[in-house]
Amino acid sequence: MAEPPQSSARSIFGSLVLIAVVIAGAAAAFAYTAGWFSPERLTPNKMVDALTPPTGVPLGHRRNHAKGICFTGVFEANGAGSALSHAQVFTRGQYPVLGRFNLGTADPNARDATVRVRGMGLRISTPDGQEWRSAMIDPPIFPMSTPQAFYELLLASASKDPDAMKTFAAAHPEFAAFGAWAKTAPWTGSYAEDQYNALNSFVFTDDSGAEHSVRWSFLPAAQPVSVSPDDLAKRGPDFLEQEITERVRGGPQRWTTVVTVANPGDPTADPSKAWPEDRRTVEVGTLTVQQIEPERDGPCRDINFDPTVLPSGIRTSDDPFPAARSSVYAKSYDLRTAEAKDYPRTATDAKP
Numbered sequence: 001m002a003e004p005p006q007s008s009a010r011s012i013f014g015s016l017v018l019i020a021v022v023i024a025g026a027a028a029a030f031a032y033t034a035g036w037f038s039p040e041r042l043t044p045n046k047m048v049d050a051l052t053p054p055t056g057v058p059l060g061h062r063r064n065h066a067k068g069i070c071f072t073g074v075f076e077a078n079g080a081g082s083a084l085s086h087a088q089v090f091t092r093g094q095y096p097v098l099g100r101f102n103l104g105t106a107d108p109n110a111r112d113a114t115v116r117v118r119g120m121g122l123r124i125s126t127p128d129g130q131e132w133r134s135a136m137i138d139p140p141i142f143p144m145s146t147p148q149a150f151y152e153l154l155l156a157s158a159s160k161d162p163d164a165m166k167t168f169a170a171a172h173p174e175f176a177a178f179g180a181w182a183k184t185a186p187w188t189g190s191y192a193e194d195q196y197n198a199l200n201s202f203v204f205t206d207d208s209g210a211e212h213s214v215r216w217s218f219l220p221a222a223q224p225v226s227v228s229p230d231d232l233a234k235r236g237p238d239f240l241e242q243e244i245t246e247r248v249r250g251g252p253q254r255w256t257t258v259v260t261v262a263n264p265g266d267p268t269a270d271p272s273k274a275w276p277e278d279r280r281t282v283e284v285g286t287l288t289v290q291q292i293e294p295e296r297d298g299p300c301r302d303i304n305f306d307p308t309v310l311p312s313g314i315r316t317s318d319d320p321f322p323a324a325r326s327s328v329y330a331k332s333y334d335l336r337t338a339e340a341k342d343y344p345r346t347a348t349d350a351k352p
């Protein structure tokens with residue numbers, strides 16, 4: 001039976017209201033995600049803006065750890081990790097690796113000798129289709145306890161106020177331990193001589209379903225040789241890329257993968273706090289870097305070493321960093337891949 005005209009008009013009005021509510025809801029969700037309702041909320045956009053170096057937005061590059069070089073190799077699991085995690089990557093065997101040595105700077109043209117923090121991005125793939133991605137650095141602790149404090153550190157270090165860093169350090173006592181490391185830790189002349197630490201805590205689940213809070217590190221087989229910053233400054237601006245390219249051409253470079261297991265009560269949510277030295281460690285395998293490849297058009301350029309991309313058997317913990325990092329890395333990835341035409345090293349005369 002045909003509806004009377006008045007009821008039909010009411011039903012059209014009802015539909016329009018519903019559409020308006022849906023659109024308003026989507027707009028509100030967008031505004032919330034962008035942080036428009038709460039200007040004080042930390043968002044990926046704010047973090048990426050705060051990372052901008054004095055030299056300007058590094059178009060086409062990673063918004064942090066902007067300078068680096070790709071490598072390929074293999075991870076050989078010795079089977080010992082299977083007692084802690086059922087991830088296939090710990091089953092005895094060899095698994096392909098794609099990685100990137102890098103410098104902790106947002107300036108892609110920084111001189112190597114000026115950058116204190118060095119890093120390694122890693123993706124290990126297993127036949128079950130899963131991946132273990134990790135992005136690690138060489139200090140034994142992270143400078144800050146929380147993503148918010150890291151953001152404030154970025155603001156303070158970019159501030160024109162000459163006392164900004166002093167004020168910041170006074171308000172954030174955890175920063176002192178990193179400062180001491182930065183001042184006193186020896187420098188090396190090679191990516192191959194550095195140890196890379198995940199610093200964030202993760203949770204391994206074993207075959208029985210039991211969970212273990214862990215952190216992991218990659219310890220170099222090469223003997224570290226300390227070189228003074230003054231001597232490093234005399235080397236070329238890209239000496240690390242050149243050195244690792246020549247060294248790997250001469251033979252593969254290796255790192256032992258060590259998993260440290262927390263005791264109950266260890267600070268899993270704070271990467272600025274080291275765990276006591278006596279914690280149980282398990283050597284789970286060896287990373288072998290077999291080939292260095294240029295970053296320009298190389299296999300690691302379009303990879304996001306997002307620390308939350310983990311195989312079944314490894315998950316994030318109560319540490320707030322991996323989730324924060326994931327959202328910021330995605331923002332950085334979106335920006336840099338959309339800026340491909342501005343990426344200066346796609347020119348044929350570019351290096352390395």
Ligand code: HEM
Nearest residue numbers: 062063064065100119120121135136147198199329332333
């Ligand atoms: C909230 C804190 C952090 C922020 C905002 C941040 C930000 C970033 C950004 C924007 C990138 C570039 C991502 C891309 O475009 O692919 C990056 C890369 C990287 N970050 Fe972080 N990061 C944070 C914490 C950490 C921590 C705790 C570590 C190590 C323990 C770390 C190690 C690295 C490394 C090694 C890379 C280079 C990875 C690669 O080669 O692609 N970051 N970071």
